[in-house]
Amino acid sequence: MDRVGASLLPARASPASRYDVVIVGAGAAGLMCAIEAGKRGRRVMVLDHADKAGKKILISGGGRCNFTNLGAEPDCYQSQNKAFCYSALSRYTPSDFVALVENHHIAYHEKKLGQLFCDGASSQIVAMLLREVTAAKTVVRLQCTVATIRRSDGFLLETTLGDVAADSLVMATGGLSIPKMGATGLAHAVARQFGLKVTATRPALVPFTFQGKTLELCQRLAGVSIPCTASCNGAGFTENLLLTHRGVSGPAMLQCSSYWRERQHVQVDLLPGLDLLAHLKKEQAARPKANLSSVLSALLPRRFVEVMCETSLPNKPMAQLSLAELCAVTKAIKEWTLLPAGTEGYRTAEVTLGGVDTTGLSSKTMEALHVPGLFFIGEAVDVTGPLGGYNFQWAWASGYCAGQYV
Numbered sequence: 495m496d497r498v499g500a501s502l503l504p505a506r507a508s509p510a511s512r513y514d515v516v517i518v519g520a521g522a523a524g525l526m527c528a529i530e531a532g533k534r535g536r537r538v539m540v541l542d543h544a545d546k547a548g549k550k551i552l553i554s555g556g557g558r559c560n561f562t563n564l565g566a567e568p569d570c571y572q573s574q575n576k577a578f579c580y581s582a583l584s585r586y587t588p589s590d591f592v593a594l595v596e597n598h599h600i601a602y603h604e605k606k607l608g609q610l611f612c613d614g615a616s617s618q619i620v621a622m623l624l625r626e627v628t629a630a631k632t633v634v635r636l637q638c639t640v641a642t643i644r645r646s647d648g649f650l651l652e653t654t655l656g657d658v659a660a661d662s663l664v665m666a667t668g669g670l671s672i673p674k675m676g677a678t679g680l681a682h683a684v685a686r687q688f689g690l691k692v693t694a695t696r697p698a699l700v701p702f703t704f705q706g707k708t709l710e711l712c713q714r715l716a717g718v719s720i721p722c723t724a725s726c727n728g729a730g731f732t733e734n735l736l737l738t739h740r741g742v743s744g745p746a747m748l749q750c751s752s753y754w755r756e757r758q759h760v761q762v763d764l765l766p767g768l769d770l771l772a773h774l775k776k777e778q779a780a781r782p783k784a785n786l787s788s789v790l791s792a793l794l795p796r797r798f799v800e801v802m803c804e805t806s807l808p809n810k811p812m813a814q815l816s817l818a819e820l821c822a823v824t825k826a827i828k829e830w831t832l833l834p835a836g837t838e839g840y841r842t843a844e845v846t847l848g849g850v851d852t853t854g855l856s857s858k859t860m861e862a863l864h865v866p867g868l869f870f871i872g873e874a875v876d877v878t879g880p881l882g883g884y885n886f887q888w889a890w891a892s893g894y895c896a897g898q899y900v
């Protein structure tokens with residue numbers, strides 16, 4: 495008999511186990527909520543269908559978990575109801591999480607732009623949360639699938655570990671990104687079941703894909719990374735872009751993907767802060783015999799310049815370039831316009847944009863306004879941060895707040 499099978503109870507063979515609080519989802523938000531509720535003396539059970547708690551924490555930040563961002567202000571987040579996240583983010587701040595990390599003697603550093611990473615492995619953050627969960631005397635049950643949830647003197651969950659009853663039910667099952675890792679739309683389905691709305695969802699912080707000539711270019715340049723300013727739909731990001739076999743990725747592009755919509759362009763300045771036309775004119779006067787490619791190779795990766803010169807730029811000695819050609823080169827590099835065919839979708843997206851509509855939730859407690867005892871936290875909710883530790887901060891903050899009221 496396998497591990498799940500060994501724990502299977504015949505449906506309703508025994509009375510439901512009763513808890514004050516059942517949290518579905520042992521990820522960042524669910525574990526934080528469990529810790530806080532447990533500290534208040536609530537009897538808490540956390541259920542998860544995965545074989546490990548905090549799987550996304552383990553793979554986050556390239557294995558070092560970018561656990562928060564020092565600049566995680568409410569204005570940084572996307573939501574149909576921008577004011578919703580203010581309360582939680584101001585009551586549980588990046589410094590609060592940093593204090594927890596320091597209490598557990600986990601070494602960390604700021605990589606850039608306020609992004610805090612573990613010096614060691616992401617598993618330190620999961621281990622820290624599980625130590626806190628144990629100290630708060632809460633129970634975590636893994637490999638447990640929820641079949642049905644209904645109202646019955648609180649909530650009754652039919653699960654593969656038997657029936658479980660609770661006064662408060664917290665949905666912390668995250669978003670739809672990376673189904674292979676166990677992401678499901680359970681929180682959204684439960685929201686709809688209880689009459690809450692769910693805003694339109696889409697993959698975000700996700701690489702762009704291309705077709706035709708741009709795809710060929712990306713494939714030829716796979717592995718090349720270039721600092722740039724990329725903008726889309728009014729949002730701009732100065733970070734690196736990375737060409738890949740499928741299209742473009744890297745922080746600048748991942749950030750843009752959260753704002754991009756089908757058939758829109760992404761505009762890329764490959765030399766932000768440089769007046770390229772003035773620079774080219776100066777080089778023309780100083781090095782008339784130098785080819786355009788050698789002038790540009792001093793500013794951009796050589797492989798990128800070679801391919802661009804071969805496919806679209808006039809690679810002649812500088813003296814032979816007309817003003818119109820210099821302007822065209824400047825435009826090609828400072829206003830490189832990309833038309834993505836799409837994105838890699840939930841298969842690789844770091845987050846889900848949209849989720850449980852916040853107009854149906856209390857911003858103070860995360861409780862459904864018209865369903866007492868039902869709470870939604872973390873990525874399942876329509877609050878999405880940019881790349882750089884913001885999404886974990888929302889998970890910690892929303893989990894912390896719900897934990898005070900469940």
Ligand SMILES: Cc1cc2nc3c(=O)[nH]c(=O)nc-3n(C[C@H](O)[C@H](O)[C@H](O)COP(=O)(O)OP(=O)(O)OC[C@H]3O[C@@H](n4cnc5c(N)ncnc54)[C@H](O)[C@@H]3O)c2cc1C
Nearest residue numbers: 519521522523543554555560667668680872873883885886
């Ligand atoms: C590759 C990658 C890297 C990332 N890196 C970072 C980073 O460095 N910094 C950052 O801030 N954010 C990062 N993120 C985003 C971050 O991981 C999420 O925003 C965050 O984990 C959301 O927390 P959550 O608790 O709401 O959901 P999750 O962490 O996704 O937890 C949800 C839990 O619910 C469980 N679950 C789902 N469906 C069911 C079901 N039907 N029944 C039972 N259990 C279920 C899952 O197994 C999971 O354990 C990254 C995401 C990815 C995919």
